Amino acid sequence: MQQIGSFIPNFATTQMDKNINYMKRFFCTALLSMLLNCIMFPVSVLAADNVSYTVTMRKEPNNTTWTNEQEEPEGRRIPPKPIYCTVSHEGISVAGLSEEIITYEVWNETSEICLASFNEEQEFLDFLFNQSGEFQIAFVTENYCISGYISI
Structure with missing residues (x-):
């Protein structure tokens, strides 16, 4: 029984770490895409002159x-x-x-x-x-x- 009890917290911790890593990647990807849009916006405005x-x-x-x-x-x-x-x-x-x-x-x-x-x-x-x-x-x-x- 003791092995099962010790296994559950490790599994929960591992799953929680995976969720946190997923959220970090999602947040970084969203932040990066917003940053790229901000950088590219002036270029698209200048392209309208052509x-x-x-x-x-x-x-x-x-x-x-x-x-x-x-x-x-x-x-x-x-x-x-x-x-x-x-x-x-x-x-x-x-x-x-x-x-x-x-x-x-x-x-x-x-x-x-x-x-x-x-x-x-x-x-x-x-x-x-x-x-x-x-x-x-x-x-x-x-x-x-x-x-x-x-x-x-």
Whole structure:
């Protein structure tokens, strides 16, 4: 009988030690995960600045370029292929554009009022990303005007 009595307290102590160790591990894991979340939070806030917008644009002859109407084809049967533009804080990328952009413009959503016009890409981006709402953006080259709508 004495062996059974001495065995029970050892078993209970061992089980209690296991429970305490389990609780310590759980507490340390929870504390570590909270600490990592606190450290990573500022990084996720900074990552939000790397937002990019893909804008479907259309390419039209520039109004300043004179063309003879008789030389134009009689009409188009299908709409022109859209041009895709990526706008981000780092810069602008227009797919298939080989000409240099001369002017960057921001218009209101009805295309009635030019809100701003820039010769430099970074000035355009700084202005655009300080706005909110829907705008028409236009890039003017020597021969074409490329325009589309963006919601920020």
